[in-house]
Each structure stands twice: as structure tokens, then as C-alpha cells.
Amino acid sequence: MIESDPDHPLDPVIDLSGLTLRRGPRTVLADLSLQVGPGEIYALLGGNGAGKSTTLAVLLGFLAPDSGVARVAGVDPAVAPDQARRQIAYLPESVALYDQLTAHENIAYFMALAGSEPGPDIIDAALDAAGLQSEARTRRVGGYSKGMRQKVAIAMAVLREVPVLLLDEPTSGLDPRATADFNALLGRLKARGTAILMVTHDLLGAADCADRIGFLAGGRIVEEVRPAEGIDVMALHHRYGEVAAA
Numbered sequence: 001m002i003e004s005d006p007d008h009p010l011d012p013v014i015d016l017s018g019l020t021l022r023r024g025p026r027t028v029l030a031d032l033s034l035q036v037g038p039g040e041i042y043a044l045l046g047g048n049g050a051g052k053s054t055t056l057a058v059l060l061g062f063l064a065p066d067s068g069v070a071r072v073a074g075v076d077p078a079v080a081p082d083q084a085r086r087q088i089a090y091l092p093e094s095v096a097l098y099d100q101l102t103a104h105e106n107i108a109y110f111m112a113l114a115g116s117e118p119g120p121d122i123i124d125a126a127l128d129a130a131g132l133q134s135e136a137r138t139r140r141v142g143g144y145s146k147g148m149r150q151k152v153a154i155a156m157a158v159l160r161e162v163p164v165l166l167l168d169e170p171t172s173g174l175d176p177r178a179t180a181d182f183n184a185l186l187g188r189l190k191a192r193g194t195a196i197l198m199v200t201h202d203l204l205g206a207a208d209c210a211d212r213i214g215f216l217a218g219g220r221i222v223e224e225v226r227p228a229e230g231i232d233v234m235a236l237h238h239r240y241g242e243v244a245a246a
């Protein structure tokens, strides 16, 4: 298991340095710097319009900053977006799968697109790691819950062995049990050394699973806490409300 040590951080896998990005008259990212190391979970919280999705779009190479540099496993997504995306598993708020296909078929199809042909046993092992119950695997995913769809996406991330996982609001709409399951799953990917950046409004979930929580406001990190050092979640909740409203 790779443990992130705050005193001796490993080289960052996600590395945002002095990013500034304007859209029209608005400065959306304002000198944003943020690093996530291997085996580290970073939760990015912030109010509506704080710049969270924009940060993910820069990492995915869909938006280029006006200044500053982003690197994903050493690759600048503004320069080589396809190469950067090959390092990333991205879970949007709702995971896009082919509803008429089973979990197995979806995974086989998407992996083939990525140039790989894992056999049924290997797909099963990845679904085991993602915690999708066996009886569901041969059913069409059209009837899956959000949590089950996410498990299929996580299984693909496991198979692709990517160093970076980006998540946009992964637990919105999940009940507490499914949220806890999902956060435990992130813990397993962390143990594999994946660098995980999660955009979320769920402070409690972030406190439960993240190594660091950063509060984004006005396009920059205004406060950062480490749950392992002991935090008062209610005080943070009130503080988060103030940051979100700022």
C-alpha cells in the first residue's frame, strides 16, 4: 500500500501550477495551484461557479489556461490532450454506458475501443475489485442504479491501470450506504497508488475518505485541511458555507 506522507510527498501525479483562465470578462481560475500525489485523495469543494468543473476541464485538455501549467503524469493536457486523457479515468456525475448492454459487454466494448481485449475472468476480477454484485453482471445496465453504474466505470479504471482518477460529484444522489461503499472503493484505488481528485459538495464524505480537502473560491484554493489531523466537521461545514457564499 502506498501511503502519502505529508512530510515527504511523492512527486505529484496531478500538478496544477499558477493556472489562470478567463472566460469572457470573468477570471474563472485565478493563479490556482494544486498537487495530488500517487495514492492520495484530494477533495475539491466550493460553491456554484467556483471553478471546480473548469479545473477538471483543464486536466482533461478541453480548456487551455491563459497562463500557468497543468500536468497529468508529466503530460501537459493543453499540449497533448489525447496523451493526457490516456492517463486519466474520468467519472462524470452520471456515467455514460450503453443501456442495452450488460456490465461485461460495456466493459469489453470500451476496453476494445482503448485497444485492449480483457477476457471474461479479467473483467470479473475488475468487477470484484469494484464491488459489483455477481448476479447483476449479466443484466443490462439500463436497470442499474447510479452506484452500480459507477462501479462499472471504476472497474474500467482498474483495468486501464491509469494513474489518475478524476471524479465530478460522484456521490450526489447516492444514499448514505452507497456513499460509504463508494468512498471505501476510492480507498482501494488509493491503495493501488492512483492519484484521485474528486469534485464534490459532500463535506462529510470528503472528511471520511480524503487526505486533503481544498476549498475553492474565486478560482483559487482559499483553505486546505487534512482530515487525518483531526477536524471539526461542523465548524468546517459553517466555514464552507461562508466560503461558498463569498
Ligand SMILES: Nc1ncnc2c1ncn2[C@@H]1O[C@H](COP(=O)(O)OP(=O)(O)OP(=O)(O)O)[C@@H](O)[C@H]1O
Pocket (backbone or CB within 6 Å): 023, 024, 026, 028, 046, 047, 048, 049, 050, 051, 052, 053, 054, 055
Ligand atoms: N462556457 C462558458 N462561458 C463563459 N463562462 C463560463 C462557461 N462555463 C462556465 N463559465 C463560468 O465559469 C465559472 C466557473 O464555472 P464552473 O462550472 O467551473 O464552476 P463549478 O465550481 O463547477 O460550479 P458548480 O458547482 O455549479 O458545478 C462560472 O462563473 C461560470 O459562469
